[in-house]
Amino acid sequence: MGEMVASAVVQEAVSGAVSFVFSSRIGKASQEELMERLEMAHIKLHVGLERTRMMPITIMPLLRLRKKLKDVFKECDDLLSKVRDHQQVVRSLRRKIMHAVLPSFIVPNQDALSSSVVGRFEQFVKEADRFVRDVESGSSLSHYRFLSSPIRHLLEGKGLYYDMVQGSKAFSLGISTDSVEEYGRVAWLCFHYKDRKAPLKTCRLVVALRLYESTNIVGITAKCLRSLGPQFKSLVEDATGELSHLPTQDVSYFDSVMWECMVKLTTESIPDPFCCIANGLSKPCASNIISSELTGRFPQEVLFVVFNCCFSAFENCSRSSTDEARINAIKAWSPLQMQVFFYPHLSFKFPDGSSLHQKEEEIQTEAIDCFIRQPGMTEYSMHWYSAHGCASFYVSKQIAKTRRASKRRR
Known part of the structure; x- marks a missing residue:
């Protein structure tokens, strides 16, 4: 009777470990994709800010919008650095074995990226593109032709x-x-x-x-x-x-x-x-x-x-x-x-x-x-x-x- 119970426990552990390995691979692939999307959003926000950095913005709402985009870029930059630092931490073999054998004790990774978080920065990229177009059209010489x-x-x-x-x-x-x-x-x-x-x-x-x-x-x-x-x-x-x-x-x-x-x-x-x-x-x-x-x-x-x-x-x-x-x-x-x-x-x-x-x-x-x-x-x-x-x-x-x-x- 004791041998049957031990065999069942081992089988359950092995099954859980296999399931965890497959889910980890899928999660890893998903995290890599989210990381690429976050890096792309970071670059595009930076481009928008640099293109308008020395342009003569003379409308206050546009100045406030640029300040908002700059704050979002800083937030994206901080998150990107945090995720990169996390990826550089190599887990020990003992921790991997414990996670594979005892999945019920695994603590969710609070630093993992989510699609909603990355999607938020991608939405701001669209706002940055519109902002650049507004500033460029407002900075053209023809825009001032009716002024004194x-x-x-x-x-x-x-x-x-x-x-x-x-x-x-x-x-x-x-x-x-x-x-x-x-x-x-x-x-x-x-x-x-x-x-x-x-x-x-x-x-x-x-x-x-x-x-x-x-x-x-x-x-x-x-x-x-x-x-x-x-x-x-x-x-x-x-x-x-x-x-x-x-x-x-x-x-x-x-x-x-x-x-x-x-x-x-x-x-x-x-x-x-x-x-x-x-x-x-x-x-x-x-x-x-x-x-x-x-x-x-x-x-x-x-x-x-x-x-x-x-x-x-x-x-x-x-x-x-x-x-x-x-x-x-x-x-x-x-x-x-x-x-x-x-x-x-x-x-x-x-x-x-x-x-x-x-x-x-x-x-x-x-x-x-x-x-x-x-x-x-x-x-x-x-x-x-x-x-x-x-x-x-x-x-x-x-x-x-x-x-x-x-x-x-x-």
């Missing part, structure tokens, strides 16, 4: 320059463009206004912004100027007036590529390319929760703003806290130089909780008071940080020339 001349040339990768001198006034506008991955077509705009008869009206504005087909370059520049605060109102009105009369027929264009440092500064000023964009629409911020005094001050396209100007220390000093002798000394000072940086999309974990408006009102008088208290000091700075946006103010004073130094130069 300046924005059409900028979207095509050209730079813009205009220079005008009329009497004591000088005005210049320069724009360099480049295609930055995930950010689309980005432009650096430099606007310079100078009046030799009124030095205090001299100003310089640098703006980094995304370019869309609907971008109004002059309108955005004027809005950035008007957002600088009431203390620059008269200066901004003169500069904006000159800007609004820009004669487009006298503008010259050139082949443009931004410097690497310009691209780096642009991407660092907005680490999240889709900040303030939700569902393809411009929002106060992507989370629709965080806001600050910079929220809404600048258009969503604006990545950062730099503003340079000069002001009179005598006209802006605090008379109540300054005696007559110091006021007379301040009259001899050269105009103070001020530089302001605005980063509307740069976030900080530990905001200082202060008011940006208050700092804008205080910066000039605070800098003057500091220079009075410390005559040897030539630079003064003030910063403002929030959970969504930051600003920095820098004021510098020229060192007075001594009579001895001026005689030596003569």
Whole structure:
């Protein structure tokens, strides 16, 4: 009786082992086929991303779609590496024997590929093909033929320059463009206004912004100027007036590529390319929760703003806290130089909780008071940080020339 039971057990084990070997071969062939399909999907996704990497994408939904495809490619790449690593693990002979003899104790391979997983990546390959066609058709020169001349040339990768001198006034506008991955077509705009008869009206504005087909370059520049605060109102009105009369027929264009440092500064000023964009629409911020005094001050396209100007220390000093002798000394000072940086999309974990408006009102008088208290000091700075946006103010004073130094130069 015992021999019959033992024989039955052995026969069952052998039958199970044979069945397991055949099923393993079929499974192996199926896994190899799925692996080939996964590798092909990986390659095609990579091709789609590379073909569009330097194309001027100027429509936000296409930028968001490219970001999605890039995330899927990364997911596919991780899975492919994981499966390859798994295939390199050679099972010991003892484990194979145990699996063949005792199939009931076999643990399913959790890392094995499935047809549904591979099919998902293949579906994204079709989306990538459509994405490439959409970008290529949108990047053709004929696509921009109905746009106004300046924005059409900028979207095509050209730079813009205009220079005008009329009497004591000088005005210049320069724009360099480049295609930055995930950010689309980005432009650096430099606007310079100078009046030799009124030095205090001299100003310089640098703006980094995304370019869309609907971008109004002059309108955005004027809005950035008007957002600088009431203390620059008269200066901004003169500069904006000159800007609004820009004669487009006298503008010259050139082949443009931004410097690497310009691209780096642009991407660092907005680490999240889709900040303030939700569902393809411009929002106060992507989370629709965080806001600050910079929220809404600048258009969503604006990545950062730099503003340079000069002001009179005598006209802006605090008379109540300054005696007559110091006021007379301040009259001899050269105009103070001020530089302001605005980063509307740069976030900080530990905001200082202060008011940006208050700092804008205080910066000039605070800098003057500091220079009075410390005559040897030539630079003064003030910063403002929030959970969504930051600003920095820098004021510098020229060192007075001594009579001895001026005689030596003569």
